[in-house]
Amino acid sequence: MSKQNNKLPDNYPTSISEAYDLIVKALLSEDEELIAKTWKFINEAEGDWVWVRAKLITDCYEAxxxxxxxxxxxxxxxEHVKNGRAxxxxxxxxxxxxxxxxxxxxxxxxxxxxVPIATPEMGKYEYQKALEKKFLGDFIETHSVDEITYTPLDTQxxxxxxxxxxxxxxxxxxKRRKNKK
Incomplete structure (x- = not known):
């Protein structure tokens, strides 16, 4: 009976962070085949790879x-328009x-x-502030486990x-602090 070699290759990722870094490196490469295989892996691999897609999206948005x-x-x-939700x-x-x-x-x-229309002189933080800005008649959405509460912004x-x-x-x-007194 032979003994199996359980040693991982030297370049094998040993943490989630290392795996993510390898995926990003593959996606940023100029090798179209590697990029296609990486996307296929992210989208079709067994296990929970949602975290990779979520982190890729947030990292891209931040940059x-x-x-x-x-x-x-x-x-x-x-997508919302295509599906009739907007x-x-x-x-x-x-x-x-x-x-x-x-x-x-x-x-x-x-x-x-x-959605603010970006101008050439607009920076990403100015854009984000414009995106998050509320106007008279808007609502603040508060999400809980099974419902959304809308709080109207009805005064200036x-x-x-x-x-x-x-x-x-x-x-x-x-208001809560005042009511406790």
């Missing part, structure tokens, strides 16, 4: 400039404060989602607090 972030948003929304609205919305133009989509839950004071990162302190946690 993207304003135009790249706009493309990410439009790509995601194109309807593109015909007119552009222009933020009166910043003059940034937005594409608007009516979502299946009857909320409006806005709430809008300003939300856009300045002060909404929860002023209107949620601050």
């Amino acid at each position: 993207a400039d304003a135009k790249g972030r706009e493309e990410f948003c439009l790509l995601a929304l194109s 309807l593109p609205l015909a007119e552009l919305f222009t933020d009166p404060e910043t003059n940034i133009d937005y594409l608007e989509y009516l979502m299946g839950d009857m909320t409006i989602y806005r 004071e709430k809008i300003d607090a939300y856009n300045n990162g002060e909404y929860y302190e002023k209107f949620v946690y601050g």
